[in-house]
Amino acid sequence: MRVRAAFAERSTGQIVLGPPKSRAGRRIVGIPRAIIPALRGHLSVLVAADPSALVFPGPKGGPLRRGNFNRQATWPHAVRAIGAEGLHFHDLRHTGNARAAGSGVGLRDLMARMGHDSERAAIIYQHEARGADATITHAIDAHVESEQGNADDVGGASGAVVPPG
16 A cells, blocks of 8 residues: 555544655555455445545545544544454554564654654563563573483483683
C-alpha cells in the first residue's frame, strides 16, 4: 500500500487532504497475505469502483471524522462481536507496530514502516518487544542447566567455561 497523503481535521471542523505529517509518512507499507481476502471482500461490497475511492469511506463516500468514527463505523459493535470490548481503533496501529518491532527488524526499518522521522517511537516499540528477553533468558538457563547435567553424566568438558588467555 502506498501512503502519499493524509486527511487532517482542522480546528474549524474542515477536513483537508494534504501531505502526511512528516516526510517519513510518505511510504510503502506491505499488507500481510492473511488480510488480503478480507480486504478484497470489503472493497467489493463497501467501496465504489472508482480508483480514487476511499478504502474506508463515510456514509457519503468521504472521509470519516474522528468525532463520529465509532458511530459511523459501528466500532463498538465490531469489538463486542469479537469479544474485545474496550479496544480502540488506534490500538490496531499500536499492535501492528509492536508486532513489527518483535519481528527483529532494525530501527530504521521499523521507523520506515511506522512513518516516523524520529527514533523515539520506534525505540519505545523495540523496548516493549524486549519483553521477550525473559523468554530468551529462560531458554539460556535451560540450555546451561542441560549442559551442566550432561557434563556431570559424561565427565566431559561440555558447557565448561574456558578462561581467556
